[in-house]
Amino acid sequence: MCGRFSLTATPQEVQELFGLEEIEDFPPRYNIAPTQPILIIAGDRRREEGDNRTDRRALLARWGFLPGWVKDPADLPLLINARSETAAEKASFRAAMRHRRILVAASGFYEWRRPPKGSKEKSVAYWIRPRAGGIVAFGGLMETYMSADGAEMDTAAILTVGPNREVAPIHDRMPVVIAPEDFSRWLDCLNQEPRHVADLMQPAPDDCFEAIRVSDLVNKVANSGPEVQKPATDAEPAVAPAKPVKRPVKPKTADTDSDQMKLF
Template sequence: MCGRFALTATPKEVDEAFSVPDLEAFPPRYNIAPTQPILMVTAGEPRQPGSNLPDRRSLLVRWGLLPAWVKDTRDFPLLINARSETAAEKSSFRAAMRHRRSLIPASGFYEWRQVGGKRTQAYWIRPRQGGVIAFAGLMETYAEPGGAEMDTGAILTTGASRDIAHIHERMPVVIHQHDFSRWLDCRFQEPRDVADLLRPTEPDFFEAIPVSDLVNKVANVGPEIQERAELISASEPPKAERGKARPPDPAQMTLF
């Protein structure tokens, strides 16, 4: 699955990769988490008759797809990922797979590997060649009971490529630039016509960098969470067991 990712590319770099020149300025984001707004690129209306420019538009959506038929969001799970193997058949994703496929600009993603029991090792997984990449996404506009509308989205996943399969069995689907138009074309390309794009990346496309557990907290949003860290040893005791417990910080107690 993909539960955290980053977009640290500049708006200019995103424009150059996705051909969406109307992007508003945005800061680098090092720790994007579910329910937060994420940038999506979709097919749009042609800019002018006879134009050969890609007809794409960008928008912000909530990460966590809500199908249009959901009646009570409190009883519905947060769909941040969709399995690409079954998305075209599942009621939650079927309509979006047919009509609202999208691209999600990213600089890489985070994944966790279990090490000795319940402890986990976090990894920052980025393309070896650098640059901005595109996750395959699905978008759905949800109409709330009061009439307000909210754009929501999910990331499509597939089996992990062999260079990162030792960390986790799943990974985001990456759409390469030469396939952008075909993936976004929901008018003439049905889900079966783009099924060949829903595959793991080629070997060695990504590199996995061990990082600290700073990424675990949504409040940590700086570049330091991507700094290389020492691997957790399988024999290393959990943090709670290391040394003597510290007294509680009085400043923290004021939060309660």
């Protein structure tokens, strides 16, 4: 799964990579957690024939997907991730997979290597970033949720897939990564059905990422500065690549605070 990530690139870098006509300014964010606003890129279906503007737009969405049919969000578990293998069939994600695929801009993500059940060892946090630096685009889904009082809120989830070689020793899931050359096909929900983009939902190529052990500062949402990405001083030797272990993992949510929607 993906339960925390980071976006420390500048607005100009995001605008250039995703081919955006405009983008609002935003600060670097080192420890993005569920229920907070995240920057997403969606295909713009509002264009009229002959309009030459870019077909992509950036907007903010709550990280925690709410299907349109939900009456009370309190009755639904927090959906921060969607399994790419089953999203097209699941009632919660089926419509969004067909009509509202998005990209989530990130500088990398965090994952925890959990100790065996019954072990007294602590979970170990890793900062997993592109080996070449820069921005990575996660495949995601969005839904605009309307509450009973008519208020609208854009919500989003990140699609996940099995791990690549670097992530496998740490966790058995990782975010779907969409390459720049595939942005247009992924976002084209008018012409590209889920079956047409299924080939994009694969583990990132081996050597795409590097995993850096970090301290447990990242565990607490209140720690939101660059110190959360500093390598741990007592870092273990690098873990050896391993074959993915397929086992069900129950998503874990992070602590939140009442001001998260004011971060931007």
